[in-house]
Amino acid sequence: MLPLHGLLLRTPLVELRVPGTAELLRLGEVAADGVHDAAIMPFQVPWTDLPPAERARSVVQNTWAQLGRNTPGDWGIPFAVFHDGEPVGHQRLRARNFAVTRTVGSGSWIGRRFHGRGFGTHARAAILHLAFTGLGADYAESGFHTDNLASAAVSGKLGYHRNGEEIGAVKGERAVTVNLRMSKEDWAPPFPIEIEGLETCLSELGVDR
Template sequence: MTSPRLPTQWPLAGLRLTTPRLELRLPGPDELSALASLAAEGVHDPAVQPFTVPWTDAEPGQRARDVLQYHWRCWGEWQPQNWVLNLVVLYEGAVVGMQGVSARDFAVCREVSTGSWLGLRHHGRGMGTEMRTAVLHLAFAGLGARHALSGALHHNAASLAVSRKLGYRDDGIEHHAVRGEPALMHRLRLTAEQWQYQEHIPVKLDGLTECLPLFGLDRV
């Protein structure tokens, strides 16, 4: 439960992104605990590692603790010139996953990157597209971004499909080592112009104005 004073002291606590099915917001202690438990249950088929940082290979208890520490670390290290916003995703009031958006020198570069995961039992319901749409709306319509970047390993068909559906275009490749084996990552880029000329589900933003200084902005 959020303290009534917290949104004043830390405006991000009052930020809300709402889509037809989902709500995205900074997690409170109970929601962060639920997110950690969801990660412990499983995020993907354990036979295939979709992340370049294989955090999901840890045993369930460690995986849960890693989720907690990652969120705490991002909050503690937040700077307007270098920020990572991790939002818990709720469906019908229940935590189903996490959607992140991050940037360095955003006020100058106007470029963001996104990353996300859903609990394994929530896959295949179109939530990945809806939650990415929410943070892209935040980035482009709310913060005035000019570019959004994403990336997925070649075998991560679900993530690549979300990016293609939302209009991203190829932006090169990277080579990574995952589980001791070479892995090819596809980089993708979406411009504000490409985003503007597509139809999207409606997204409502609440509490953004108070947060702008934390993103390095005095206005959009």
């Protein structure tokens, strides 16, 4: 078992941890059931357009691949988001050259049938607390496509500031991404957040205390 498997984040609503095999398979089933409204595409890579079985497989494969390629200078933590012991979505925290940049990024999705219940807000708050309080980050960056109002709402609620825009293409169509940034001075936990099992992960994440 990797040290990251012992890392646990807990809020009053959700728990975040790197899933074991059985949990990861159940997380794939959540993705197969649907992640977002078909009228929008919130991701740069449109993986949710895959058929359900392939969508589930991609969740499993991408999680294993992330854990397999992690180094202290380039890492991602592929958390599953759990509510009452069952997976409801995914929240990743990532960084390159963290020891120098002290900057993290993130990406997430919540199963569509679980939308509107606060899981996304609690999951993002948990990884921000890990970044700023646990790892000593100076900045956290994120972004959202202009048609992804749910992501914009979560980011605004937690204290990100706009940091410019990028114009790209998704599925052959123009997509505008609003870039966001938060500093450690901006961070104020909106509810209690617990971190367990971090000390054994620090060297794997390039953090030297």
